[in-house]
Amino acid sequence: MAQQEDVFKKLVAHCKEYGFVFPSSEIYDGLGAVYDYGQNGVELKNNIKKYWWDAMVKLNDNVVGLDSAIFMHPTIWKASGHVDAFNDPLIDNKDSKKRYRADVLIEEQMAKFDDKIEKEINKAKKKFGDAFDEAQFRATNPNVLREQAKRDALHARFSKALNDNNLEELRQIIIDEEIVCPISGTKNWTEVRQFNLMFSTEMGSTADGAMKIYLRPETAQGIFVNFLNVQKTGRMKVPFGIAQIGKAFRNEIVARQFIFRMREFEQMEMQFFVRPGEEMKWFEYWKAFRLKWHKALGMGDENYQFHDHDKLAHYANAATDIEFRMPFGFKEVEGIHSRTDFDLSSHAKYSGKKIEYFDPELNKSYTPYVIETSIGVDRMFLSILAGAYKEEALEGGDTRVVLRLPAVLAPVKLAVLPLVKKDGLPEKAREIMNTMKLEFNCQYDEKDSIGKRYRRQDAIGTPFCVTVDHQTLEDNTVTVRYRDTMEQERVSVDTLHAMIAKQVTGAELFKKLLE
Ligand code: ATP
Numbered sequence: 001m002a003q004q005e006d007v008f009k010k011l012v013a014h015c016k017e018y019g020f021v022f023p024s025s026e027i028y029d030g031l032g033a034v035y036d037y038g039q040n041g042v043e044l045k046n047n048i049k050k051y052w053w054d055a056m057v058k059l060n061d062n063v064v065g066l067d068s069a070i071f072m073h074p075t076i077w078k079a080s081g082h083v084d085a086f087n088d089p090l091i092d093n094k095d096s097k098k099r100y101r102a103d104v105l106i107e108e109q110m111a112k113f114d115d116k117i118e119k120e121i122n123k124a125k126k127k128f129g130d131a132f133d134e135a136q137f138r139a140t141n142p143n144v145l146r147e148q149a150k151r152d153a154l155h156a157r158f159s160k161a162l163n164d165n166n167l168e169e170l171r172q173i174i175i176d177e178e179i180v181c182p183i184s185g186t187k188n189w190t191e192v193r194q195f196n197l198m199f200s201t202e203m204g205s206t207a208d209g210a211m212k213i214y215l216r217p218e219t220a221q222g223i224f225v226n227f228l229n230v231q232k233t234g235r236m237k238v239p240f241g242i243a244q245i246g247k248a249f250r251n252e253i254v255a256r257q258f259i260f261r262m263r264e265f266e267q268m269e270m271q272f273f274v275r276p277g278e279e280m281k282w283f284e285y286w287k288a289f290r291l292k293w294h295k296a297l298g299m300g301d302e303n304y305q306f307h308d309h310d311k312l313a314h315y316a317n318a319a320t321d322i323e324f325r326m327p328f329g330f331k332e333v334e335g336i337h338s339r340t341d342f343d344l345s346s347h348a349k350y351s352g353k354k355i356e357y358f359d360p361e362l363n364k365s366y367t368p369y370v371i372e373t374s375i376g377v378d379r380m381f382l383s384i385l386a387g388a389y390k391e392e393a394l395e396g397g398d399t400r401v402v403l404r405l406p407a408v409l410a411p412v413k414l415a416v417l418p419l420v421k422k423d424g425l426p427e428k429a430r431e432i433m434n435t436m437k438l439e440f441n442c443q444y445d446e447k448d449s450i451g452k453r454y455r456r457q458d459a460i461g462t463p464f465c466v467t468v469d470h471q472t473l474e475d476n477t478v479t480v481r482y483r484d485t486m487e488q489e490r491v492s493v494d495t496l497h498a499m500i501a502k503q504v505t506g507a508e509l510f511k512k513l514l515e
Helices: 002-017 039-058 075-079 102-131 134-140 142-163 167-176 220-224 227-233 279-295 342-351 377-388 425-436 450-460 470-475 493-504 507-514
Strands: 021-023 035-037 063-066 087-093 099-101 189-196 200-203 211-214 240-249 264-274 304-308 318-326 329-340 357-359 364-366 369-376 389-393 399-403 414-418 442-444 464-468 477-482 488-492
Touching: 002 021, 002 377, 002 389, 035 039, 039 063, 039 240, 039 264, 039 279, 039 377, 039 507, 075 342, 087 102, 087 167, 099 102, 102 134, 102 142, 102 167, 134 142, 142 167, 167 189, 220 240, 220 264, 220 342, 220 369, 227 240, 264 279, 264 377, 279 304, 279 318, 279 329, 279 369, 279 507, 304 329, 318 377, 329 342, 329 377, 369 377, 377 389, 399 450, 414 425, 414 450, 425 442, 425 464, 425 470, 425 493, 450 464, 464 493, 470 477, 477 493, 488 493
Parallel strands: 063 240, 414 442, 414 464
Antiparallel strands: 021 035, 087 099, 087 189, 200 211, 240 264, 264 369, 304 318, 318 329, 329 369, 357 364, 389 399, 464 477, 477 488
């Protein structure tokens, strides 16, 4: 674990050193849990958004886009339940004065049992080799059974406390499990309290009685209140979806772990409207589609898992998370929720407008049910970087830091490098760059040795380095050096474009999604 925390620290430092993520307002010592994306970060972020948008909107003919405003009528947040029920259970440690989410402390405790079980299994795997039967081991090994029983008991108690909204019981669990504050190391806890996560501001001048409005804590509501606008003007037929990418704001109290939990972040959400009664079918459909979307990136199938919610939100009748193995354990990257007709019905009630769909096949009107897929851009960014960051030992005792980013997401697709800064090589390199940059984000670099230039590109995850040498001037060939294998290949400049395009445009990944 300590080693993984170390990796995480290095990753955060790497993000800053190579222009991916900077703390916001850094020259003023930063602003808690707010971050800026640098020259490479913004490219990676845009590529993630494009991969999502194209997979959702371009690939699915029954999904269309939307870009709704951040400011919305304040009654929307009453109708959505956020004014009354958008709370986190908080607990403070009296010695360190640090504040924690009670549910997160308990979830981390459960993860400790999982870790112990995994360790036992790994030990046994090593011992028994190919003959190892994991299912049997889990069912019979006394150590595993003991830890599993403890975990199950804690899980049952925790779920019940959450569902009963029983704050005292949450505190009691923390006490009984002897959970300590990671900073002070003590068990000196306050009561558990609820805290609303919405930021508010005022619209209009105070003299005429300004209106209190909220910064949206999710983009979803902008979709719900535009349901009829889009359905009618797009002549959409249920089932159909509306997708949107945009900023969301939450006054997170426990804002740690870098860009995992931010106060200003970005979401990519899709609401899929279906016939009542068909929601579970579509819930399963989108679960499968979204997992495929993640796995298609090639970050390792074993790094993803579903995690069903212990407590369903007030609007949901089914919910699951897609979790990714971060350096600090499996963590939620995306939520998939069956939101019933809660939102549309509630907006109909609060606005006094009829929000229904007339289904020509059934010859009747109804309020559609909704399946939501909701993923944080920033969390996705973190998961990709965490999966891609590698420190590798090379032959001859050298090491390199390389970001093994999926080529589709890499900020820079190719670097064009003249071997030396003379003999017409820079001019030839510029010429190649000028045609490539029409389509790909390229970098030109002529400073330092070729080895050093390769390392710089490895560190930002550039999949291809194209080196121009004297032979290029004779036969129009270049050396392509591949980031992951470090192998080099001599290719004709004429074939370069097609080779790179195949790797960096989304088409190959999208084919996998449609399989
Ligand atoms: P958590 O339990 O971690 O607070 P959540 O279940 O409240 O998350 P949702 O409301 O389902 O999250 O939001 C959907 C997605 O938005 C999450 O899966 C996550 O990727 C992203 N997200 C939510 N809160 C934040 C945040 N504070 N910072 C960055 N991303 C976030």
